[in-house]
Amino acid sequence: MSGSWNGSVGPEAMKRLADHAVRDVAAALARGHLVLHLGPFALALRTDNAAARDFLVSMYANCPVSLDQDTMADFSLHVRPPNLLRRFVRRQVMPDPGFYFPSVPLPPRMGPLALEMGMNMAVALQCFRFAIYHAAVVADETGAIVISANSGGGKSTLAAALMQENFRLLSDEFAIMQPGEPLLLPYPRPVSLKNASVDIVRAFAGNDAMSGVLHGTPKGTIGYRRARKSDIAAMHRPARGRLLLFPTFMEGAKAEVKPVEAGDAVMRFIAGSPNYHVLGEAAYTSLMAFADSIRAYDITYGNTADSVALVRELWTQGGAA
Amino acid sequence: MNEPRTTDRVFLEKRRQLLKLGAAGVPMLLTMKASASSTAHSALDCQITIPEGLTILVSLNGAAWISTTYDYDGQGLTSQKVAAMQNQSQYVLPAGAVPERYRPDGDCPDPCENSGDDDDDDDNWAAAKKPRESYLASLLDSLMLSKPANADDRSTQLAYNWGNDDDDDDDNGCSTGGDDDDDGNGNGNGNGNGNGNGGNNGNHNGWGNDDDDDDGNSNYDTSECEYKIFVFDSQVQYAPGDFLDSSGNWSLSGKLGLYTIVAAKYGQYYGNYNSFPGVSCLLSILTYLNNH
């Protein structure tokens, strides 16, 4: 599947964001004509927030985009001031995905956070073509590792660390499952890192892989690890799940692995889905096939090196898919 | 369809253990609920409706039986009433679940107290009077609640407490079958029981007589001091959030406090997948408190 677009040029042949002049990008963004074609979704973006625009140009440089007025999109997102007053006085910015959801207005410099939050909301709450689960996904040629979201579990840090181990990034935020079959679709956006994780990932991924850092956000210090060119190039290549992990990070903890029964794993996995209940049998079918194809584990670790070693071991134990 | 595994002994035993949990009120069926998009939900505003006639029976050791069908006559507890209530209870919480302040004081006049016998009995009785609260119960009592325990912990905890509970249920506070020989030896006419608690005529003797054990037990009904019953005479709607002060601490008292504790306890054991009335409301509050 891919996002819908108008005209004869598919996303593969489409210009990358970096191929467009920044002036044109800014103009298209200001009018809401910039459509980002990433994985299965086409997202129309609108903003005149400079921080959000600069972030987009830098972190999504390799993504296909169209700047045409007539391009159709699956979702639209407007990163804007909450009201006219806040456009000028004590300026603020917030994501507007076209429907109401509670969000805290942010200072303009936090435009990137508003952009990323809005993109998450658009997919999580508006996508009904695929079953969405809250998880990070990385893969190699033999299959995918799904890292279920667990508050403070270190999902994103682990995903970034596994990218360093030559896994490709499918998604930092969503396991996007094809209805009817257990295929996981890539949606390779920047990996969102919080607080200490920002420097941890910077240490092994390097400065060039990282965005600037946002301090003092409602989520603490935020930074992003960019999706690589190779991740974007593989964004239409789905993967089959082989490992489902429920990570727990505890400072200084000894590395531990505990198998999780498939039935229990599925229950926990569904709890992180915003749309499983809407998709009905199609989601059930794919999820049950997914459950049959994976081994699930609780993993606890006290540092990133341990987590990578654990996952490597589990990955090797499973053999080739 | 299920695989035909019903002849496997391990399978049968596993199912039997599950059934015990089911009998204790643990749901045997969970409906998958996606997290959906209820982000605007005001967790602290939710309300619990307690059905009319809901009855909570609390034992000395802090176990609780909850029934919506038992019709308590308000005329004092007897062993028959306790048994009837327990049979009709839809939910059972194991020993240690209810904080001490809601438990009966256990101050029964001991019919055996003059018998001069068996230190063992006294010890047991003392132990029954002052049961140790489980870690979870004391945690709950302060309501500095953490996340629900995982399934394994729940089973273990339940099984552990469940075993204790069974023992206590059978405790009549006086001689037990195993004590017969000793009793016969020393407690003779042990008619300190003449002090008997209300409703017990105290005129029976022969506590030292092995043969009389059954009679003695049936006549000396300590239910009134071994159990405490709480009845909600009419339907009550309340917001558990009202029990929170501005610092997020709980201040629980009265029957509503007990109900809040019992419902939270269920939530802690069994999570949100639980038919106990009000558990989802409480869990939303507890989640809110944990996250803010």
Next chain:
Amino acid sequence: MPAGPNSDTWRWRANARHYRTHVLGDVTYVYCHLSGETHMLNLVSMAMLDLLVQRPYSLAELADAFPACLDVPVAECPPAVVARLFGELDDVGLVERVSGA
């Protein structure tokens, strides 16, 4: 509280055409076509569902048959417990009243 039947004489059954099952270890995931919901049944509730597929039962008949089905004495599975377990299936629409019964 479980809804349960409101007449002791009513008979109930599970219609396997109304749901799909998938066994994952000791639990069975059941997708109900009628409600669009997915349920996780453990060995006990699945045993009851399987029993109710075989033929219709009144609640009293079920209270008699279910302990035997589980190979446990009635004391371990008294009628009130059977009724509550049945109520769980009833609540989510996995059983239906047999018309005319």
